[in-house]
Amino acid sequence: MSDVVLLTLTGLGLAALYFLVASGLSLVFGLADVLNFAHGLFLGVGAYATWWAAGNLPGAGSDGFGFVVAVAFGVLAGALVAVLVELVLIRPLYSRTIEQVLVTVGLSLAGVALLQATWGADPRPFPRPAWTRDVTGVLGANVPNAGLLLIVAAAVVLGGLLAFLRWTRYGLVIRAGVENREMVTALGIDVRKAFTLVFALGGAAAALAGALGGVYFGTVSPGQGGSLLIFAFIVVVIGGMGSVVGSAYAAVAVGLLQQFVNYYGTSGLGDLCVVGLLAAVLLLRPQGLAGKVAHA
């Protein structure tokens, strides 16, 4: 019993990480049709900015309130880089989808190389508050606190995103844009502002994933974003492009499947099962679980 609880909660922690990366990807894709390969870069920027802030920023540290400041700095840095990327690189290629994808591909190559050039290729120890290394007893299972922190953060982000999409004017524009971009443009609403906003949101969520992923894994390395990104892509496809809720469901399915199969089968089998799930979903429901509807 305690095994099942532990696996469920660690699986949910993994799912939370996937969801944080996938939510931004899914929104950007739904609105702009851009498959953002540079999303892993935002994650790396968030992780390294948090790591740097914890050591160098006055008022920030690796414990207590200082850690919150460090993470906030990382998230801000991620959002800022995402906005810059959108304004400088993506916007001039408006509605030329293939070129936009190519640019993000080039950016992902160059960006990871830049991180590697600045901080070296080896993983660096990540500053963690002492309490995240402890475990909490849940129904007789000892669950690592870092995983619980991830679950809480993902739940907060999910709630915040849904509230934003449902009750604000810009959320309405984004939902409508995912549904039918031409129509929104025809009504005289500038969708490009919404693009920038969605990039900022996605970058912030990915940077948060980078910072909390650093806490979860205990290290930070330039290639961290790349491996997470592929599973995030899978989550986006299974969940249906452009649907935040679909991403959340798919992330939970993928995370739980991966943890349980890796534990009860051989290691690595879970990753294969996830791709098998993707193939099954594609054959049965090519439009994904939720289809292209940004239902809040």
Added chain:
Amino acid sequence: MTNSVVEAPPAQVPDELAPGHSRWHGVRPFLPLVALVVAAIVPYSTANLPGIFEGPLNSPGTLQLLAICLVFGGLAAGYDLLFGRTGMLSFGHALYFAAGVYGTDILVTRAGLPLWQAALLAITGGTILAALLGAVALRTVGIAFAMVTLAFAQVGAILVARDFYGWTGGEEGLPLDVSGLPPALVGVANTVNLYWLALAYLALVVFVVHRVSGSPTGRVLAGLRDDERRIGVLGLDPYRFKLVAFTLAGGLASAGGVVYCLIVGGASPHITSSELTLSLLVMVVLGGPGTRWGPVLGGILYMYLDHRLTAFGTSDAVNNLPAFLSHPLSQPLFVLGTVFILAVYFFPGGLTSLRTRLHPLLTTLHRRP
């Protein structure tokens, strides 16, 4: 899920605006043949090209680098059959290349088969794999297709890294067991034979790709790239044509894998990474997608730059620069990625489009006495 729009290639320049025929016009059809002959006799030259290659042209190190460049020229040309000529954005092309490399390596080293059997089995296996996975992946279109092929390729990377039954050697890779190989392909002294093998592979791929794109099937593929619905309206099944292109490109990539395995004498896990597919995409875009020679040139140039920039990045010239310059410059991928982004912006047609773009400039220069 909207269909992503793929830009059509620029229209042909009408005759009255076209540059006058130069004196080279009669020779042009034979230039590829001349290039092939020149490439074939390169190993007989002992020329030293300081700054370009480290040793004389016929030294094994230089020949191996050239052979790898040629193989990647062929790979890029095969990938362009998907991207530039059919408009399919696949992010999983590395999988079929890796199938060729690891297939050959495992069958020779672990199963002890003779090389020709192993190579045939690996190429057949890679082609069948491409047909099966393509049949599933092609149920999606556009960006979803890109993600699905990426996920399938990731399975290959996981299988290689997890090292099931100790077949693949995991992170260390798997050196090729050369004891059963034909002696002409083994040893440093015989690098020249591998170079010719790579050249033959490149010639084969270029020949196949050109024949296919010139055939009626190739016209359908170009039609799929420009407007898939129209092909459907004409009564042709887009799915079947796309699957044929996907399978053919996969088979060509597996053949390249066999050659690459012989050149580097083994397999290493980095060839299964998605980064390899991304670099194929970079090669094609740098060279010029959908053009006759662009992808080949792009592939050769990319691999050469990748190799030389690694050497350049650790040279004294770079190390003496201030830190904010020398660190990024020591990463070949940073330089290549930046060049690629600039290429997407400033010459979308790739290297091969430069001639047409520079034409006005050249004519003004020629007019001056």
